[in-house]
Amino acid sequence: MGVTDNVALANGKTLQYQGRKASRAKSEQRRRLILEAALRIVISDGVRGIRHRAVAKEAGVPLAATTYYFKDIDELIVDTFTLYTEKALLVVNHFTDQFYQPFLQGVSSIDLRTREGAHRIVTSLAGQLRAYIANQTGAERDMLIVEQAFRYEAVLNPRIRQLAQMHRRALYNKAVEFLQLVNSESPEQDAIILLGMFQTLEYGTLLSDEPDYDIIEATLKRYLMLLVRDFISD
Numbered sequence: 001m002g003v004t005d006n007v008a009l010a011n012g013k014t015l016q017y018q019g020r021k022a023s024r025a026k027s028e029q030r031r032r033l034i035l036e037a038a039l040r041i042v043i044s045d046g047v048r049g050i051r052h053r054a055v056a057k058e059a060g061v062p063l064a065a066t067t068y069y070f071k072d073i074d075e076l077i078v079d080t081f082t083l084y085t086e087k088a089l090l091v092v093n094h095f096t097d098q099f100y101q102p103f104l105q106g107v108s109s110i111d112l113r114t115r116e117g118a119h120r121i122v123t124s125l126a127g128q129l130r131a132y133i134a135n136q137t138g139a140e141r142d143m144l145i146v147e148q149a150f151r152y153e154a155v156l157n158p159r160i161r162q163l164a165q166m167h168r169r170a171l172y173n174k175a176v177e178f179l180q181l182v183n184s185e186s187p188e189q190d191a192i193i194l195l196g197m198f199q200t201l202e203y204g205t206l207l208s209d210e211p212d213y214d215i216i217e218a219t220l221k222r223y224l225m226l227l228v229r230d231f232i233s234d
Contacts, residue, residue: 015086015166018159019070019079031069033059038080043142047149050077078159084146085163091140092170095132118228121182126221133198134213137205144202171195182228190227197223 022028037059041049050073052066059066070076136144154164175191184190201219205211 015082015163017079017082018075020068022069030061030065032083033061034066034069034076035080035083038076039084039146042080042149043145047077047153050080052076074157077153078157078163081150081153081160081163084143084150085167087143088147088167089170091143092174096174118225122221122224122228125224126217129220130213130217133201133205133216134211137202137211141206144206148203148206168195179227182224184227194223 019031022031034055038050038055041054041058045054052070052073053063055076056063056066066076070079150160150164154161172191172195175194176187179187179190179194197219201216205216
């Protein structure tokens with residue numbers, strides 16, 4: 001997906017880039033290169049490493065290109081995290097297509113009211129979520145590092161805060177939908193707990209040289225069993 005002033009997403013929201021509009025394909029490609037370079041700098045040096053000269057060098061473009069598309073550092077930072085949000089929301093959509101929808105089809109044939117059915121669902125789901133976290137903290141580790149920086153900047157910058165709220169809302173809606181499926185009595189509150197647990201588990205793996213994914217899976221399984229145990233009738 002190319003960088004444009006307005007990016008329509010599957011959830012009906014629109015991401016709006018703040019920098020100068022790219023009117024030609026070549027210009028759009030150059031602006032994309034600049035923003036991708038800025039993301040790499042966030043990964044290696046943090047947000048404070050974003051400077052016009054540093055980004056131009058990383059992107060392999062003239063310094064004048066960064067000042068042409070972005071009038072100041074704040075605009076460049078906001079658009080960098082706009083690109084991150086675009087990527088992150090696509091991950092949510094990919095997760096839905098690759099895991100969530102197939103899960104919905106499978107769960108319909110299993111009775112959560114039986115101990116066996118609940119165990120099958122919880123075991124399968126915990127394994128899938130373990131694989132997802134392993135991918136996020138392994139192959140997608142760089143994006144997870146950007147996410148940590150993104151959260152901090154969202155506290156400080158109102159424009160980035162709006163992006164963070166959009167991203168969180170997309171995750172929250174998926175969590176609520178799932179929790180309704182497993183008959184949670186308080187899906188909205190349970191969704192907040194689930195997202196908080198995910199963030200804690202992901203952050204913990206970033207701090208660990210050797211993440212223990214067995215513990216992560218066991219933690220997820222325990223939480224999910226607590227969700228469904230009230231509905232087991234035998």
